[in-house]
Amino acid sequence: xxxxxxxxxxxxxxxxxxxxxxxxxxxxxxxxxxxxxxxxxxxxxxxxxxxxxxxxxxxxxxxxxxxxxxxxxxxxxxxxxxxxxxxxxxxxxxxxxxxxxxxxxxxxxxxxxxxxxxxxxxxxxxxxxxxxxxxxxxxxxxxxxxxxxxxxxxxxxxxxxxxxxxxxxxxxxxxxxxxxxxxxxxxxxxxxxxxxxxxxxxxxxxxxxxxxxxxxxxxxxxxxxxxxxxxxxxxxxxxxxxxxxxxxxxxxxxxxxxxxxxxxxxxxxxxxxxxxxxxxxxxxxxxxxxxxxxxxxxxxxxxxxxxxxxxxxxxxxxxxxxxxxxxxxxxxxxxxxxxxxxxxxxxxxxxxxxxxxxxxxxxxxxxxxxxxxxxxxxxxxxxxxxxxxxxxxxxxxxxxxxxxxxxxxxxxxxxxxxxxxxxxxxxxxxxxxxxxxxxxxxxxxxxxxxxxxxxxxxxxxxxxxxxxxxxxxxxxxxxxxxxxxxxxxxxxxxxxxxxxxxxxxxxxxxxxxxxxxxxxxxxxxxxxxxxxxxxxxxxxxxxxxxxxxxxxxxxxxxxxxxxxxxxxxxxxxxxxxxxxxxxxxxx
Amino acid sequence: xxxxxxxxxxxxxxxxxxxxxxxxxxxxxxxxxxxxxxxxxxxxxxxxxxxxxxxxxxxxxxxxxxxxxxxxxxxxxxxxxxxxxxxxxxxxxxxxxxxxxxxxxxxxxxxxxxxxxxxxxxxxxxxxxxxxx
Numbered sequence: 001x002x003x004x005x006x007x008x009x010x011x012x013x014x015x016x017x018x019x020x021x022x023x024x025x026x027x028x029x030x031x032x033x034x035x036x037x038x039x040x041x042x043x044x045x046x047x048x049x050x051x052x053x054x055x056x057x058x059x060x061x062x063x064x065x066x067x068x069x070x071x072x073x074x075x076x077x078x079x080x081x082x083x084x085x086x087x088x089x090x091x092x093x094x095x096x097x098x099x100x101x102x103x104x105x106x107x108x109x110x111x112x113x114x115x116x117x118x119x120x121x122x123x124x125x126x127x128x129x130x131x132x133x134x135x136x137x138x139x140x141x142x143x144x145x146x147x148x149x150x151x152x153x154x155x156x157x158x159x160x161x162x163x164x165x166x167x168x169x170x171x172x173x174x175x176x177x178x179x180x181x182x183x184x185x186x187x188x189x190x191x192x193x194x195x196x197x198x199x200x201x202x203x204x205x206x207x208x209x210x211x212x213x214x215x216x217x218x219x220x221x222x223x224x225x226x227x228x229x230x231x232x233x234x235x236x237x238x239x240x241x242x243x244x245x246x247x248x249x250x251x252x253x254x255x256x257x258x259x260x261x262x263x264x265x266x267x268x269x270x271x272x273x274x275x276x277x278x279x280x281x282x283x284x285x286x287x288x289x290x291x292x293x294x295x296x297x298x299x300x301x302x303x304x305x306x307x308x309x310x311x312x313x314x315x316x317x318x319x320x321x322x323x324x325x326x327x328x329x330x331x332x333x334x335x336x337x338x339x340x341x342x343x344x345x346x347x348x349x350x351x352x353x354x355x356x357x358x359x360x361x362x363x364x365x366x367x368x369x370x371x372x373x374x375x376x377x378x379x380x381x382x383x384x385x386x387x388x389x390x391x392x393x394x395x396x397x398x399x400x401x402x403x404x405x406x407x408x409x410x411x412x413x414x415x416x417x418x419x420x421x422x423x424x425x426x427x428x429x430x431x432x433x434x435x436x437x438x439x440x441x442x443x444x445x446x447x448x449x450x451x452x453x454x455x456x457x458x459x460x461x462x463x464x465x466x467x468x469x470x471x472x473x474x475x476x477x478x479x480x481x482x483x484x485x486x487x488x489x490x491x492x493x494x495x496x497x498x499x500x501x502x503x504x505x506x507x508x509x510x511x512x513x514x515x516x517x518x519x520x521x522x523x524x525x526x527x528x529x530x531x532x533x534x535x536x537x538x539x540x541x542x543x544x545x546x547x548x549x550x551x552x553x554x555x556x557x558x559x560x561x562x563x564x565x566x567x568x569x570x571x572x573x574x575x576x577x578x579x580x581x582x583x584x585x586x587x
Numbered sequence: 588x589x590x591x592x593x594x595x596x597x598x599x600x601x602x603x604x605x606x607x608x609x610x611x612x613x614x615x616x617x618x619x620x621x622x623x624x625x626x627x628x629x630x631x632x633x634x635x636x637x638x639x640x641x642x643x644x645x646x647x648x649x650x651x652x653x654x655x656x657x658x659x660x661x662x663x664x665x666x667x668x669x670x671x672x673x674x675x676x677x678x679x680x681x682x683x684x685x686x687x688x689x690x691x692x693x694x695x696x697x698x699x700x701x702x703x704x705x706x707x708x709x710x711x712x713x714x715x716x717x718x719x720x
Contacts, residue, residue: 235710235711236659236680236681236683236710236711237681237683237710237711241681242681242683243681243682243683244683246608246681247608247618247682251682251683252683252684252688254605254607254619254676254678255607255648255678255682255684256688258605258648258650258653258676258678259650259653259655259689259692259693260653260692260693261688261692270653271653276605276619276621279619281607281608281618281619282618282619284618285617285618285619288617426688430691430692430693431688431689431690431691431692432690432691433686433687433689433690433691434687434688434690434691435691437687447687447688450687451685451687452685452686452687452690452708469691472690472691475690479687496685497683497685497710500686500708500709500710501709501710501711564652564653565653565693567693
């Protein structure tokens with residue numbers, strides 16, 4: 001059975017299954033969300049108005065039998081935070097279940113009458129529009145529990161917290177994990193507010209009896225799957241007991257700190273004296289010491305073989321939250337001058353429950369600290385920010401809008417944003433390559449926009465010197481293109497580590513996609529397909545009013561020296577403009 | 588009176604070392620351990636690793652005073668000379684540091700040369716025995 005597009009109109013409370021038009025036929029995941037948004041959303045529309053849409057799409061291989069670590073769901077729309085196109089993706093249960101229902105994408109459009117809220121229940125029989133008024137005002141932990149109790153077959157629960165209901169720009173979209181708990185977030189860019197603007201509090205997806213995912217070439221799929229699985233299982237970073245499995249993404253905390261690239265106290269220094277106390281190594285120590293429900297090596301979706309998630313325990317060993325990622329520990333820790341993991345875990349729970357992106361939330365608190373409202377290092381003061389948001393005080397509404405709104409409220413000029421979205425845990429003055437991607441990404445400052453692949457595989461190996469500044473534009477474009485492709489597969493982006501070092505893994509990724517879809521693609525086509533996605537996104541942004549002048553790092557990074565290396569941002573604007581000159585030149 | 592040969596006094600230096608990951612057990616830790624180490628002046632990284640008992644093959648990323656001196660599978664730091672008060676951070680070979688998160692960081696000239704030779708964009712390196720110093 002050919003896949004369908006499920007179009008849900010919230011003005012009419014109607015659902016229609018549509019054939020996939022030829023122009024979208026080759027896309028899935030990010031490629032598909034960006035194609036649909038590009039074609040159907042007016043770039044100049046208000047992100048919260050009736051003309052924006054929320055598009056949800058599993059990747060090419062999601063829902064296939066035992067494709068390793070392939071549970072990513074892409075969410076797309078026009079971002080209220082950045083004003084650009086946005087794709088934000090998440091683990092959890094939703095990707096495989098949507099795919100197994102035979103759906104390539106779900107499009108949410110229209111608005112119900114003001115004050116009406118719905119839980120959409122998607123099954124093989126169609127869509128039910130259930131009244132969600134009893135869920136309004138509730139946090140995602142309670143909502144996820146209620147819906148798992150209410151509906152059979154342990155469904156996927158996609159939902160928004162109170163911040164999304166209020167349509168604030170730092171609202172993320174939660175997906176539940178294999179234990180039914182929320183916290184797998186399509187966090188960045190405020191797409192939770194776009195879902196809230198559609199009057200949808202939650203989407204329940206039950207794939208029972210669904211048609212499953214057709215595989216065009218079973219042998220090719222199995223061949224690719226084996227190559228990729230072998231690469232993941234062999235590689236030091238992704239194998240069992242490898243870095244990600246043992247310490248999670250927070251394995252990076254001590255490394256980035258040793259390098260002098262850990263943004264500290266709102267990007268005023270590159271090393272934090274308390275880094276070791278909030279690191280992945282420390283989490284592993286706490287899990288062992290507290291000996292209870294805590295764990296490392298947790299998986300965020302069925303079939304993940306990397307298993308980089310964790311469950312952080314309290315002093316009695318009871319689970320507090322999953323997951324404390326590197327970026328979360330950094331933004332609520334080093335970035336605020338706080339070195340207390342128990343506090344960080346508690347604040348992560350607050351973010352998950354309220355429906356906030358953690359990176360933006362921590363950077364928002366840093367603005368209040370920079371502006372003198374709260375002292376750096378003041379845990380109780382930082383906790384008060386979440387109280388303000390939960391109570392939806394006027395100040396809480398400003399905090400819920402994210403970094404730039406809060407910076408304006410406090411008269412702060414050291415604002416670590418690009419295109420309205422705040423930077424994650426890598427200082428671009430010390431780590432220049434990531435700065436090029438932050439500045440030029442179609443998504444605003446985003447650490448997952450440019451995952452590295454080997455340049456020789458991408459065909460640029462002989463042309464660039466990766467150790468020189470002047471090679472960074474071409475590398476960044478290549479990395480952004482490779483990432484756009486991986487974001488379309490449904491595979492977790494962390495397969496990028498083994499497929500960089502093990503060429504058969506790279507082939508396996510492409511072959512598994514070709515096997516499922518029947519498309520004639522190999523490893524050599526990855527960059528070109530990725531560039532097609534970037535081009536759609538860049539053109540959307542151009543039509544929304546963005547120019548090359550928006551591809552710039554924050555001004556203060558050009559003149560404030562970052563200790564310990566006392567470096568400033570040195571790449572020229574001309575170098576940054578090379579990244580997308582191939583698209584900009586067409587207009 | 589027989590003149591004694593001039594003997595230069597031997598000085599000791601103290602460096603601060605942190606071991607991250609499973610190599611922490613060489614200094615009595617499990618996931619992380621920090622300690623002060625006294626070495627002869629002019630000691631270099633290979634002397635420090637020998638002092639700690641960390642086999643060179645188990646050493647991953649290595650920093651001296653926030654400057655990257657080595658990467659997993661390379662041996663670019665062994666002759667780097669240590670000085671009084673230096674901080675050395677040493678990671679296990681399983682610690683990841685994706686290239687996009689280290690592209691442009693400060694590194695030693697010796698490591699830069701090694702990366703030019705073996706390719707700057709790798710997560711891990713596996714040198715043939717003949718390439719190992």
